[in-house]
Structure formats: C-alpha cells, structure tokens
Amino acid sequence: MYVFSQTQFTCFDLLHGKTKGFFVTRQGFLILSLFSGIGLLDRAFREAGFVVVSAGDLVTGQDIRDFRGIAGRFDGIIGGSPCQAFSDANRDRPADDNHYGYQMIEEYKRVVFECDPTWYLFENVRNAPNVIIDGYDHQRIDINQGWFDDVYRLRHIQFGHKQGKKIFWPRGVTRPGLKSAALASDDRSFRELCRLQGLEDDFDLPDFTVRGKKKVVGNGVPIVMGRVIANAVRDVAGLEICDSSIANNCDFPGRTYCDSTSFDNGDLAADKKCDNELRFFSGTSRQKCDSPAIQNYCACGCGRSVTGRRKTYDSACRKRLSRKKAQYEK
Numbered sequence: 065m066y067v068f069s070q071t072q073f074t075c076f077d078l079l080h081g082k083t084k085g086f087f088v089t090r091q092g093f094l095i096l097s098l099f100s101g102i103g104l105l106d107r108a109f110r111e112a113g114f115v116v117v118s119a120g121d122l123v124t125g126q127d128i129r130d131f132r133g134i135a136g137r138f139d140g141i142i143g144g145s146p147c148q149a150f151s152d153a154n155r156d157r158p159a160d161d162n163h164y165g166y167q168m169i170e171e172y173k174r175v176v177f178e179c180d181p182t183w184y185l186f187e188n189v190r191n192a193p194n195v196i197i198d199g200y201d202h203q204r205i206d207i208n209q210g211w212f213d214d215v216y217r218l219r220h221i222q223f224g225h226k227q228g229k230k231i232f233w234p235r236g237v238t239r240p241g242l243k244s245a246a247l248a249s250d251d252r253s254f255r256e257l258c259r260l261q262g263l264e265d266d267f268d269l270p271d272f273t274v275r276g277k278k279k280v281v282g283n284g285v286p287i288v289m290g291r292v293i294a295n296a297v298r299d300v301a302g303l304e305i306c307d308s309s310i311a312n313n314c315d316f317p318g319r320t321y322c323d324s325t326s327f328d329n330g331d332l333a334a335d336k337k338c339d340n341e342l343r344f345f346s347g348t349s350r351q352k353c354d355s356p357a358i359q360n361y362c363a364c365g366c367g368r369s370v371t372g373r374r375k376t377y378d379s380a381c382r383k384r385l386s387r388k389k390a391q392y393e394k
Contacts, residue, residue, distance in 0.1 A: 093301050096179060098143030098172055102269065102280045104261065105142060105187065108290030114140075121176070123280050128171045133178030140301065141176050144187035144285070146168050148248075151189050168194070173197055176224075183229070185297060186222040187285060194393060197213045200224030203231065203367035206380075207247065211236025212288045215260050217245035219285075221293060223367070230367035231296040235378060248282040262287030364388070 091112050097106045100118040102124070109116050116242075120126025121322075143167035176184045176197055186195045196202045202224050209217035216238060223231050246260040254277050258267050261266075261281055269277045362368045364384040368377040376382045 093303065095140040095142055096138040098141060099145050101284050104284035104287060105290045108287060108294040109142060111291065112294035114159060121257060131175060133175045134386040135178065135180040138179050138181045140181050141179060141184040145172050147189045147192065150191040169195060180389040185224040190218055192218050192220065195222045197224055200226055203365065205366040207233065207292065208236065208238055209286050209289050210238035210242045212241055215245055217286060229300040231300055233292055233296055234369060235380065248279045250278055250282050254278050257281045257373055305324045307330040323388040329389060
C-alpha cells in the first residue's frame with residue numbers, strides 16, 4: 065500500500081476560485097487509470113491525493129486488450145472507454161451491441177474483475193449502457209461542466225463500490241449562452257479547445273500533429289469536472305486532509321473537517337453547520353460528526369439523497385425514472 069507522510073498537494077477550490085494547499089497524513093490510495101488519453105482525469109485524481117497508475121492508451125501505443133490486471137493491488141479503477149458509438153453527435157451510431165464501443169466497455173469490466181478493487185468509476189456520455197459488475201453496488205449520476213463554468217458538456221458517471229458507498233454532488237443549473245463542449249473533431253483552434261477543457265495557456269503536446277492534439281484534448285475530461293469527481297470519490301474513499309490555510313486554527317493538523325476538534329476556534333463556527341451543498345466544491349466534509357446519516361437515495365439510481373416521502377431528487381430524476389419504467393414495460 066502506498067503511504068503519504070505529510071505530503072502537500074494542491075486542490076482547486078471552486079467555491080472561492082483559487083488553489084489551496086492540503087496535507088495528506090494517512091494512506092494515499094493507489095488507483096489504476098484505464099483509457100487514460102493524455103491524463104486529464106488522472107491529473108484531477110492526483111490533485112485530490114490519489115496515486116494514479118495508468119494502463120496506457122492507444123494514443124501512447126498501449127491497447128487495453130493486451131493489459132492483464134493483478135488482484136489486490138489497486139484500491140480503485142477510473143476511466144472512460146471511447147464514447148463515439150454512443151454520442152449524440154454521432155448520427156451513424158451502430159444499432160447492434162457488438163461494435164467497438166461495447167467491446168471496450170467489456171474490456172473495462174474485465175480489468176475491474178481481474179484487479180478486484182474496492183471501487184470503480186466509469187465516465188462516458190449519457191447514452192452509454194450501464195456498467196454493472198457483480199459484487200459492486202451500482203450508481204449512475206449525471207454531471208455537467210456548465211454547472212461550474214461557461215461550457216455545456218453533459219456526462220454520466222457510473223460508480224461501483226463493494227460496500228455500497230455513493231459519491232455525491234448536487235445537480236446544478238446551466239445558464240443560457242453556454243459554449244459548446246470541446247470535441248475530438250472540432251473546427252476551433254487547439255488553443256481554444258485547451259481553454260474549454262481548463263488547460264493552461266501554455267499547454268502543448270509537441271510530439272502530436274495539430275489534428276492529433278485537438279483530438280486527444282477534445283476526448284479528455286474537463287479539468288473542472290474531473291476535480292469535482294475526484295473530490296467526491298476522495299470523500300467516500302477516506303483520505304483525511306487538513307486545509308493548510310486554516311492550520312493555525314486547527315489543533316490536530318491532518319484531521320478532516322468532520323473532526324469536531326477542528327472547530328474550537330470561534331471563527332470557524334459557521335462551518336459546524338451541515339452543508340452538503342459545499343462538499344463537492346472543496347472535497348472536504350463540513351458536517352459535524354454527530355450528523356445523522358441519510359439512508360434514502362433517489363429511485364432513478366443517481367445516488368443523491370432524498371428525505372421524507374420523496375422518491376426522486378428533482379424533476380430530471382423523475383423523468384429518468386419514467387424513461388426507465390417505459391423501457392422495462394417494453
């Protein structure tokens with residue numbers, strides 16, 4: 065098992081729009097990345113404190129069909145297989161389930177089965193089929209880049225956990241006039257695609273052609289979206305962190321916000337309130353330790369919590385549930 069010892073890393077705080085320092089003081093979880101591309105999702109998980117090992121990608125000369133997993137080495141697996149066969153942008157989507165897109169999903173499932181991690185995370189478009197693997201609870205939750213910046217990019221995240229744990233972020237609101245997402249085949253410039261994906265102004269891939277650069281950048285997970293996903297997984301994985309910006313107010317550096325001893329200073333009194341709406345911004349738990357756990361989840365399968373007699377999280381979940389029932393009745 066890989067271990068961090070007071071290792072500092074940075075995590076972008078969406079709430080305040082700045083990079084903040086954190087310390088990891090317990091196990092750093094080792095995860096395997098499949099279909100890594102140029103590693104945009106990997107970067108987000110590294111920022112969140114995970115140790116990421118990549119199985120490679122076709123763009124770097126590795127084929128997942130040649131990869132063989134080893135059981136018991138990885139805590140989690142992340143990745144998203146090629147989405148072209150399921151994308152709304154593809155007007156010639158294959159009708160059968162024996163095409164390349166399905167084959168790559170089966171390869172993903174094979175590697176999860178061989179490696180036997182505690183959890184897996186699969187990223188793809190909304191039309192991708194469910195990735196259900198024996199021994200894992202299955203969750204499917206949507207996320208849109210437009211909830212966090214000025215680009216519309218809808219994706220579905222499927223998360224499986226052996227202990228039934230679920231990741232969480234609230235469903236946001238998309239504003240009118242959002243820019244269209246970066247695509248693998250895009251007429252806009254490489255520099256514009258980098259901006260849409262949240263990459264640095266000087267980001268470059270000197271060994272690629274211009275066309276190749278645009279393809280691999282357009283295929284990646286936007287940085288802002290990856291950070292929200294990685295922080296949500298970190299919450300359920302158990303990485304303990306301490307915000308170094310308030311280290312002087314924390315008597316026990318390295319403990320999570322959920323440790324009530326971190327709130328001895330009156331300046332942090334506001335953080336004692338349960339505020340699930342903030343959890344996905346900073347990746348830290350701002351709930352008091354004695355907060356009751358909510359056990360009821362949305363009936364659509366997104367994993368968001370519901371209270372009282374509610375069956376679904378919101379109207380979008382109700383629509384998804386209705387579509388599921390209609391497909392089942394057929």
